[in-house]
Amino acid sequence: MFNLLSPAQQDPILSLSVAFREDPREEKMDLGIGVYKDSQGATPIMQAVKSAQQILADTQVTKSYVGLAGSEGFNQAMTDLLLKGTAGYSRSAAVQTPGASGALRMLGDLMFLAKPITTVWISNPSYVNHKPVMEAAGLTVKFYPYFNAETKTVDADAMLDALAAAGPDDVVLLHGCCHNPTGADIRAEHWQAIAALAQKNGFIPFVDIAYQGFGSGLEEDAYGVRLLSDSVEEMLIATSCSKNFGLYRERTGAAIVIGKNAKEAVNAKGRILQLARSTYTMPPDHGAAIVETILSSDALTQEWKTELDVMRNRIVTLRDGLSAALAERCGDNRFDFIKQHKGMFSMLGMSQDQVSRLKDEFGIYAVGDSRINIAGLTESRIDYLADALMTVAK
Secondary structure, X not given: OHHHOOOOOOOOOHHHHHHHHHOXXXXXXXXXXXXXXXXXXXXXXXHHHHHHHHXXXXXXXXXXXXXXXXXXXXXXXXXXXXXXXXXXXXXXXXXXXXXXXXXXHHHHHXXXXXXXXXXXEEEEOOOOOHHHHHHHOOXXXXXEEOEEOOOOEEOHHHHHHHHXXXXXXXXXXXXXXXXXXXXXXOXXXXXXXXXXXXXXXXXXXXXXXXXXXXXXXXXXXOHHXXXXXXXXXXXXXXXXXXOOOOXXXXXXXXXXXXXXXXXXXXXXXXXXXXXXHOOOOOOOOHHHHHHXXXXXXHHHHHHHHHHHHHXXXXXXHHHHHHHHHHHHHHOOOOOOHHHHOXXXXXXXXXXXXXXXXXXXXXXXXXXXXXXXXXXXXXXXXXXXXHHHHHHHHO
């Protein structure tokens, strides 16, 4: 049997981590894998998370199964965090999933079950796992223009022109904030234009919001998803707690469906649970229990929000520092886009050869499309990175 298998292609991001670990150079720098690091280069456990873990250790009395939907308290808390106060809130239903990737797959399977002819429109470029997950669910994938490589901003006119062709058999996948891999986010007026197109043409918005709180703030980062929830009859949402709660290895996410009415949303949730039963059956509990504990406590919620603000503001400071260091070296503003981008990532617009030179000559690991993780940078290494970028950019 196994001799019939061809070798698997390496994951373009996860394979970087392996190469980085095997690199003996002391000056090496991992800007590939998308995790937040502090000033010491460590990915910390938030204090609110530590406190919640202690509460759970003291109060949990069983490790029995929770159920196909995971923790309903967690599901409600995540729905509140994203949608409370919107028109779609009362006709939404949520399912806990193994991370946002689990949510993407469950929602992809749901779309195929409901309408196999569905085409999912994905931004060009997009998160590396969007296309394979949607295709694995049996769906057709189509790309819409998103990033202007010259200006390093969203090409809004091209995006909206393309989405004007999407119709009732289409689902448009959008990044809620902190676009991965580019760092260039949709502005409020363009969210409004997308909502108008969805209303006019009948396509369903699908928002992947994995970085809420890492861009402009918890409330600000939810602008697009809330606007759409107020504007459309049906909607899909995948959300993650990996970044804003620092729960990467706990695989904590949720799939949320907004239906035309509450009955349709509950029916969709039931079908997701049926799909989950034949896939992973039940999601892991620990991360969801931590999030539920934090969000059910006013004191822990405030502590978490304060810590999240510190993380976000530090990323902004790193962006400003790197942009200034590059401006000092090149004498112009060509790298100002770095401080204008949001969240963890920026795409530098460098060639594959230049990215390879960063790794080979300086031990700096970036994704092949020149995406770097700003949140993986430390303050003490800004000058080293700026010197390396200027060297390979010549």
